[in-house]
Amino acid sequence: MLFYVVLLLLGAGAYYYHFTANRKKIIERLEVVAQRRRDDLAKNVVETRRIADKLDPKRRDYVGGLDFIQLQNELQKGTVTCVEAVRTYFHKAILAHEKTNAVTCFILEADQQAEELDEKAKQASYVKPPMFGVPLSLKECLKVKGYDTTRGFVQDAYRPATEDSIQIEHYKKLGLIPFCQTNVPQSLLSYNCSNPLFGTTTNPFDSTRTCGGSSGGEGALIGGRGSIIGIGTDVGGSVRIPCHFTGTAGIKPSKMRFAHRGGGASVPGKPMIDANDGPMAQDVRANVEFLRNVWGDIDFQSDRDPYCPPVHWNESLYSSEKKLRVGYYIDDGWFTPTPALQRAVLESKKHLENAGHTVIPFYPPRLTKVMQLYFRAVCLDGGQYVLNKLLKDIIEPTIRFQVTLWMVPTWVQRILSYPVSLVFPRMAVLMQSLTRDTFELREAYADIEAYREEYVGMMMKDNLDVILCPASVMPAPQHDIPSKVVSGVSYTCLYNLLDFGAGVVPVTTVSKSDEEKLINEYPETDKWYQTVKKATIGAIGMPIGVQVAAPPFREEAVLRTMREIELAITGK
Numbered sequence: 402m403l404f405y406v407v408l409l410l411l412g413a414g415a416y417y418y419h420f421t422a423n424r425k426k427i428i429e430r431l432e433v434v435a436q437r438r439r440d441d442l443a444k445n446v447v448e449t450r451r452i453a454d455k456l457d458p459k460r461r462d463y464v465g466g467l468d469f470i471q472l473q474n475e476l477q478k479g480t481v482t483c484v485e486a487v488r489t490y491f492h493k494a495i496l497a498h499e500k501t502n503a504v505t506c507f508i509l510e511a512d513q514q515a516e517e518l519d520e521k522a523k524q525a526s527y528v529k530p531p532m533f534g535v536p537l538s539l540k541e542c543l544k545v546k547g548y549d550t551t552r553g554f555v556q557d558a559y560r561p562a563t564e565d566s567i568q569i570e571h572y573k574k575l576g577l578i579p580f581c582q583t584n585v586p587q588s589l590l591s592y593n594c595s596n597p598l599f600g601t602t603t604n605p606f607d608s609t610r611t612c613g614g615s616s617g618g619e620g621a622l623i624g625g626r627g628s629i630i631g632i633g634t635d636v637g638g639s640v641r642i643p644c645h646f647t648g649t650a651g652i653k654p655s656k657m658r659f660a661h662r663g664g665g666a667s668v669p670g671k672p673m674i675d676a677n678d679g680p681m682a683q684d685v686r687a688n689v690e691f692l693r694n695v696w697g698d699i700d701f702q703s704d705r706d707p708y709c710p711p712v713h714w715n716e717s718l719y720s721s722e723k724k725l726r727v728g729y730y731i732d733d734g735w736f737t738p739t740p741a742l743q744r745a746v747l748e749s750k751k752h753l754e755n756a757g758h759t760v761i762p763f764y765p766p767r768l769t770k771v772m773q774l775y776f777r778a779v780c781l782d783g784g785q786y787v788l789n790k791l792l793k794d795i796i797e798p799t800i801r802f803q804v805t806l807w808m809v810p811t812w813v814q815r816i817l818s819y820p821v822s823l824v825f826p827r828m829a830v831l832m833q834s835l836t837r838d839t840f841e842l843r844e845a846y847a848d849i850e851a852y853r854e855e856y857v858g859m860m861m862k863d864n865l866d867v868i869l870c871p872a873s874v875m876p877a878p879q880h881d882i883p884s885k886v887v888s889g890v891s892y893t894c895l896y897n898l899l900d901f902g903a904g905v906v907p908v909t910t911v912s913k914s915d916e917e918k919l920i921n922e923y924p925e926t927d928k929w930y931q932t933v934k935k936a937t938i939g940a941i942g943m944p945i946g947v948q949v950a951a952p953p954f955r956e957e958a959v960l961r962t963m964r965e966i967e968l969a970i971t972g973k
């Protein structure tokens with residue numbers, strides 16, 4: 402017996418030695434690559450600045466002061482040139498990048514592309530496309546020919562995409578000019594924004610706090626006024642959470658509204674959790690104008706990807722005079738949001754009622770079960786795919802907590818969950834979520850299908866057009882918090898599980914009285930509540946958005962509701 406114990410210990414020791422020696426070699430090699438990539442970015446910024454500086458500062462200030470619609474109009478009229486637009490946004494993006502570390506690469510050909518468009522515009526026969534010359538920023542994981550899509554993995558640096566994705570091709574056809582790529586968290590499965598290649602992107606309102614993720618570079622850049630419109634991706638809140646954290650507006654459409662051929666996913670092969678790309682901008686109007694043009698011309702994508710149905714922009718749904726029926730909630734029953742987030746929903750409810758809409762309470766059913774189904778279906782192999790990739794890379798310290806969860810075998814998590822449930826029941830729910838076997842996975846898929854039916858059934862019973870609810874559980878926290886509170890995505894991931902269109906519009910900022918309420922009334926019943934409470938103290942002035950959601954192919958109703966809230970708040 403002793404012999405076998407010694408043999409086992411020796412085996413474990415040898416495995417551990419081999420594993421750590423191997424990791425050390427990988428890390429040493431990748432640190433050289435990461436340093437080289439950062440040096441290249443520094444040179445890329447210098448070159449971008451050189452190009453940006455060719456534009457007269459007075460002109461730059463003028464062009465930089467235009468909103469999306471004004472810029473689009475002036476480019477159409479020819480009173481602003483494409484070169485002026487691109488150089489202005491090169492300049493503005495450098496300023497935002499210096500503050501937040503949002504950019505991973507400037508696309509220098511943007512200047513050339515702008516010159517070519519200006520040249521074409523001189524021909525009398527040339528018809529300008531609808532978004533002629535508007536600069537577009539892109540989340541780093543989107544495929545642009547000649548540029549990396551590392552998703553924060555050092556191992557994927559210097560492996561540029563060989564083709565533009567269909568969506569990028571389409572945006573160029575519509576006249577948009579991709580001018581930079583923006584930072585993401587390593588693996589994209591986080592709502593912070595740090596990776597070992599490009600470092601941490603910070604919130605433009607407070608550098609000690611995260612800009613959100615995974616489209617965090619977009620949030621920081623647009624919120625920091627370094628881009629007028631950008632594209633993010635969202636499998637659990639990655640467009641909506643950065644919008645909420647940075648005071649920007651964006652929408653994750655239901656999955657089928659864009660072509661996915663030639664694109665990439667954070668975890669390929671997870672059929673029941675629907676991700677999509679989506680626009681992010683300084684206001685809702687820009688999102689509307691962008692999608693009106695993209696979906697107005699969706700045949701371009703459908704012709705190249707037969708899985709993308711040719712569903713066109715539905716102007717009558719967006720511009721309808723018919724009053725809406727809105728279901729709202731301020732607490733999903735899984736994770737009570739901090740006071741400012743609840744207040745934002747109640748204020749939005751008032752705005753919608755003042756506009757004549759009917760707003761009634763709605764209770765999303767069984768969120769505890771939903772959380773288990775979401776984590777089971779998003780990490781459908783128990784996190785193995787992502788973990789394998791992480792173990793071949795330098796692991797980002799701010800996501801170490803969730804990486805540790807992936808490393809503990811499922812059966813160990815299940816056993817530990819029983820004692821844990823006595824003191825921390827919500828954590829136990831998470832520990833029981835990763836898949837044990839294919840039987841359980843099939844069951845989860847069936848449960849998601851049933852949940853979708855139940856949810857839309859509830860909406861139909863009350864004749865609801867859209868749902869209004871919080872965008873998250875807290876305002877932007879410190880950089881390490883998202884990994885420690887992964888369950889904080891309940892307000893957004895629900896709408897990936899349902900495959901609804903869902904967007905976020907900025908509504909307010911955290912006030913002193915929100916902070917007082919937080920200190921006096923916010924629960925401290927478990928570690929997650931304590932962490933969220935602590936992270937929210939000191940967040941006075943941070944932006945707060947609300948979320949609006951509707952079943953698939955009704956994104957225009959979501960945008961209409963968002964726009965009505967925006968109009969009531971800003972008056973423009």
Ligand SMILES: CCCCCC/C=C\CCCCCCCC(=O)NCCO
Pocket residue numbers: 589590591592614615634635636637638639640666667676776779780803806807814831832834835887890
């Ligand atoms: C014991 C359970 C372990 C769970 C570990 C955490 C796993 C996954 C976290 C998912 C968090 C999703 C954040 C949103 C990310 C997103 O939308 N990314 C976009 C990708 O296109």
